[in-house]
Amino acid sequence: GQQVMQIPQYQHVQEGEDFTTYCNSSTTLSNIQWYKQRPGGHPVFLIQLVKSGEVKKQKRLTFQFGEAKKNSSLHITATQTTDVGTYFCAGIGGAQKLVFGQGTRLTINP
Amino acid sequence: GAVVSQHPSWVICKSGTSVKIECRSLDFQATTMFWYRQFPKQSLMLMATSNEGSKATYEQGVEKDKFLINHASLTLSTLTVTSAHPEDSSFYICSARAPPWGPGLAGTGELFFGEGSRLTVL
Numbered sequence: 001g002q003q004v005m006q007i008p009q010y011q012h013v014q015e016g017e018d019f020t021t022y023c024n025s026s027t028t029l030s031n032i033q034w035y036k037q038r039p040g041g042h043p044v045f046l047i048q049l050v051k052s053g054e055v056k057k058q059k060r061l062t063f064q065f066g067e068a069k070k071n072s073s074l075h076i077t078a079t080q081t082t083d084v085g086t087y088f089c090a091g092i093g094g095a096q097k098l099v100f101g102q103g104t105r106l107t108i109n110p
Numbered sequence: 111g112a113v114v115s116q117h118p119s120w121v122i123c124k125s126g127t128s129v130k131i132e133c134r135s136l137d138f139q140a141t142t143m144f145w146y147r148q149f150p151k152q153s154l155m156l157m158a159t160s161n162e163g164s165k166a167t168y169e170q171g172v173e174k175d176k177f178l179i180n181h182a183s184l185t186l187s188t189l190t191v192t193s194a195h196p197e198d199s200s201f202y203i204c205s206a207r208a209p210p211w212g213p214g215l216a217g218t219g220e221l222f223f224g225e226g227s228r229l230t231v232l
Binding site: 033035041042043044045048088090097098099100101102103105 | 144151152153154155156159203205220221222223224225226
């Protein structure tokens with residue numbers, strides 16, 4: 001079945017450093033979504049990418065969708081302590097089911 | 111934005127008892143809701159898709175007799191963990207997809223998650 005792989009599993013950075021998490025799907029995706037889950041909280045929707053090669057920005061966050069619509073990335077510039085949490089990508093494939101990646105847990109040293 | 115409420119947020123029960131978790135969409139109607147299970151520091155695993163007025167669709171490996179799902183109305187889905195055992199201890203989260211006509215949502219297909227229910231079976 002469809003698999004969504006996400007790396008790295010963990011990332012620890014100094015406040016102010018950049019952070020990137022990568023997402024790869026075994027199949028072509030119709031779209032990809034990104035969620036953030038704070039420790040002890042529930043996932044919160046960040047963004048959805050639909051078009052091949054799409055790039056979207058939200059302040060310090062940059063989201064990309066690959067040309068082949070099989071990979072995606074989230075890049076955070078100049079991390080802040082409020083960025084702490086686990087970032088999940090989730091893709092919708094042929095079965096119209098949303099499949100989540102394993103998540104990347106970001107911790108930040110202030 | 112759309113709000114999904116889940117109750118209870120945490121529950122502790124004895125082995126062998128049944129536990130019911132409620133998921134409500136507060137400001138929109140959801141014909142479909144999704145139930146996920148999340149183990150500590152792991153991803154969300156889809157358990158089943160709850161369909162209003164019909165039977166739930168379970169993912170492979172999920173026991174439908176163990177995890178009973180009822181979607182009795184357009185705003186309420188319930189998950190009942192029957193005869194719970196310690197291995198059922200987990201974080202259960204429901205979600206619903208916002209309707210395409212919702213304010214500011216424009217059919218993005220994003221999922222709105224409930225706050226989650228942490229189940230501990232002793």
